Amino acid sequence: MSIASTPAVTLGTSFARQLPELAVPWQGEEVPDARLLVLNEALAAEVGLDPQWLRGPDGLRLLTGTGTPAGATPVAQGYAGHQFGGYSPRLGDGRALLLGELSAADGTLRDLHLKGSGRTPFARGGDGRAVVGPMLREYVVSEAMHALGIPTTRSLAVTGTGRTVQRETGRPGAVLARIAASHLRVGSFQYVRATGDTDLLRRLADHALARHHPAATSYPALFAAVVAAQAALVARWMLVGFVHGVMNTDNMTISGETIDYGPCAFLEAYDPGTVYSSIDHGGRYAYGNQPAIAEWNLARLAEAMLPLLHDDEDEAVALAVASLGEFREQYHGHWSTGMAAKLGLPASAAGELVNDLLPLLRERKIDFTSFFRTLPRAAAHGDRELDDWVARWRAQGPDVAAMDRVNPAYIPRNHLVEEALAAAEDGDLGPFTELMAVLARPYDERPGLERYAAPAPADFGTYQTFCGT
Ligand code: AMP
Ligand code: MG
Numbered sequence: 001m002s003i004a005s006t007p008a009v010t011l012g013t014s015f016a017r018q019l020p021e022l023a024v025p026w027q028g029e030e031v032p033d034a035r036l037l038v039l040n041e042a043l044a045a046e047v048g049l050d051p052q053w054l055r056g057p058d059g060l061r062l063l064t065g066t067g068t069p070a071g072a073t074p075v076a077q078g079y080a081g082h083q084f085g086g087y088s089p090r091l092g093d094g095r096a097l098l099l100g101e102l103s104a105a106d107g108t109l110r111d112l113h114l115k116g117s118g119r120t121p122f123a124r125g126g127d128g129r130a131v132v133g134p135m136l137r138e139y140v141v142s143e144a145m146h147a148l149g150i151p152t153t154r155s156l157a158v159t160g161t162g163r164t165v166q167r168e169t170g171r172p173g174a175v176l177a178r179i180a181a182s183h184l185r186v187g188s189f190q191y192v193r194a195t196g197d198t199d200l201l202r203r204l205a206d207h208a209l210a211r212h213h214p215a216a217t218s219y220p221a222l223f224a225a226v227v228a229a230q231a232a233l234v235a236r237w238m239l240v241g242f243v244h245g246v247m248n249t250d251n252m253t254i255s256g257e258t259i260d261y262g263p264c265a266f267l268e269a270y271d272p273g274t275v276y277s278s279i280d281h282g283g284r285y286a287y288g289n290q291p292a293i294a295e296w297n298l299a300r301l302a303e304a305m306l307p308l309l310h311d312d313e314d315e316a317v318a319l320a321v322a323s324l325g326e327f328r329e330q331y332h333g334h335w336s337t338g339m340a341a342k343l344g345l346p347a348s349a350a351g352e353l354v355n356d357l358l359p360l361l362r363e364r365k366i367d368f369t370s371f372f373r374t375l376p377r378a379a380a381h382g383d384r385e386l387d388d389w390v391a392r393w394r395a396q397g398p399d400v401a402a403m404d405r406v407n408p409a410y411i412p413r414n415h416l417v418e419e420a421l422a423a424a425e426d427g428d429l430g431p432f433t434e435l436m437a438v439l440a441r442p443y444d445e446r447p448g449l450e451r452y453a454a455p456a457p458a459d460f461g462t463y464q465t466f467c468g469t
Contacts, residue, residue, distance in 0.1 A: 008050050009062065011072035011100025012109060015182070018207050021200055022188065023075035026097060028065025028175070029118025029128065033162025036060065037132065037174065037429065038139060038436075040156050047102040047110050047156075047179055054157065063159045063177045065097045065117040072100045076120035080194060081187035081250025082300055084284055089194055091187060091250050092122030095129060098183060109211060111182050112156070116175040129165045132158070133421040135176040136432060138261040140420065142178075144412045144439040145258055150236045151229075152258040153180035172425055181257055184208050186297050187250030189304035198307050205308055212255045219308035224323045227298055229256025231327050234294045235334030239342065240411065241267030241368040243287045245277040245465060249297045263465035266411045268455050270361035270368040276414075278464045291335075295327045341406045342372045344398030353393055360386055367455040372407035373445075376400035408442035410449070414463045415456040 016023045041051040053059050061067030068074055076093040083091075097117045101109040115138075116130025139155035146152050161173035184207070192201050209216050213225035233256050237244065244251070245263035253259050263277035272288025280286075285293060302309075302320035310316035340350035361371060364386070376398070380387050412435070420431040438452045445453070456463075 008048075008053050009069045011069060011102065011112065013071075013073045013100055014109065015077075015098060015101065015111075015207070016073040016075050019200075019204060021195070021197070022078045022191065022204070023073075023098075024078065024092075024121050025073055026076045026120050027068070027074055028097060028114065031064045031066055031159075031161045031163070031175070033160075034060040034064050034066075035160045035162065036063070037158045037160050037424070038136070038432070040139075040143070040154070043154050043156055043179060047104050047112070049102070049156075060159060062099070063114070063157050064161070064175050065099060065114045068099055074099045076122055077183060077188070078122065078191055079185050079187035079250050080191040081185070081248050082190075082297070083248040083250070084280075084282075087190075088250075089191070090122070092191075093120055094123040094126045095119065102179070108181070111178075111180045113178045113180060113183055114175050115178060116161075116173065127165070129161075129163070129173050130176065131165050131167060131171040131425075132160060132174040133171065133425050134262070135174040136421055136424050137417060138176055138178075140417060140432070140436060140439065141261045141264055141412050142258070143436065144442065145242070147440050147442050148236075148240055148408060148411075150240070150242075150258060151233055151256055153178050153253075155179075180253075180259065181255035182208075182211055182253070183259070184212075184254040185250050185259070186252045186254070186301045186304070187248075188254070189301055190249060193304035193307075201305070201308060205305065208254045219305060220310075220319050220323065223302060223305055223309065223320065224326065226254055226256070226301060227323055227327050228330055230294050230298060231330035232256065232334050233258065234291050235331055235338055237290060238287075238335055239338040239406075240408065241270070241287070243267060243274060243276055243285070244290065245275075245280065245285055247285050247290065247293045247297065249300050252294070252297045265414050265463060265465055267368045268413070269365035270358070270371075271365070272362070276463055276465045291328075291331050294331075295324065298324055298327060338406075342403065343393060344376070344400055344403040345393075345396050349396050353389070353396070356389060356392075360389060369408060369411050370453060370455065372403070373409050373453070375407075376403055404445075405443055409445040409453050410438050410442045412439055413452075413456060414465075415460045416452060 044051045074097045078092040080089050081091045097114045099112045102112050104110050119128030135158045139158050142152050142155050156177040156179050159175050163173040164170040165173040192204050209222045216222040216225045243265050251260040265276040267274055274287040275283045306316045309319045337347050339354045340347040343350050420435045423431045
């Protein structure tokens, strides 16, 4: 259905037109009782959408994919992916839709995309739906990541559907509207490579290059740019203690934005082995494994791009290996510079202090976020080894004001997120709104918000998160 009376919204169709083999025209399933639960007005303005219009009936139809402006071509996107190391040749948007592209104020394109908008031809056994709690979870964590300065897809709105969705129990249904540089994934390239169609692979690479890495002048340079973007991104995750939880190749972008907030969570006690996802039994996606997994996923991208890298296969492999070989050094560069900044020191002065600190944090199960935030003002810990380390650190003359600009006071702590989501599913959005306001300024410590800076109470227990809900 199209909305004749829609003046304000024009949705671009460059993905659907340039890559029709990856785009199945589709629309959202009908919604019994659409109600806007949360709208990101600042983000709406950034992408040229009128918040007042979005709140109206035509806006709600857009935000649920049930009515789109004339000229739009909403599509379900095809992609493949390695999930926990096992290859699935046909994943795709089982419950999602790319509505089209918006032009941001800076002239670049942004995807307007829905999650939970109903079954598509990629749905397999799934019901195509999503639940209020998990969609608000993506909203709060992605917006917190953005406020922390970390590249990420953004959340525009969560709309309740008025439908009960069957999970372990009946839960309230919702649709998330998300804004992203694009939804191209490593899995998009894998999907195309499997078709054996090199012309399509070239079109996909051209599309990705133009949108995300326009400075790249060749396909090897495009691959190198993705490697560089992911090395920088994963370093940022590690520096704030973010655990993505499901780093399958279909959940890793070509743009370098964080995508797909399912079983993600932030570390409290520092431990590289930390896993939150209820299905990650082997710890494949543990906090400390993330850089190695990113590199593994990029190797899968290299395989998919191989025919573009060089006409000669041996040469192509050599180029891929060389480029992939840059990942570790680039990652380590970003991480060690970032750790030095967390200690208020230049990289040249911090290396040994960082190496000595991490085992102390781990052995003592120290809260990662508050340790760095409170370090400038910390009294003696009454722990000889730790206090010796603090004395050595102080002797380097750290810039403590600079530390407060890189060490957040507020992160989306698991117990706070769960509390806000439980209240929201019961119809009370108060705690959610309050948490969003705190997380919007993570480096700006405010009196009265001590509760939001503190680790989980001891009785919160071992935290687990669940995906695909
Ligand atoms: P994810 O783990 O969220 O990245 O999703 C992996 C795949 O499962 C994607 O192809 C999704 O579209 C699909 N999927 C997840 N949940 C559902 C659902 N409720 N209905 C249909 N497809 C789904
Ligand atoms: Mg996904």
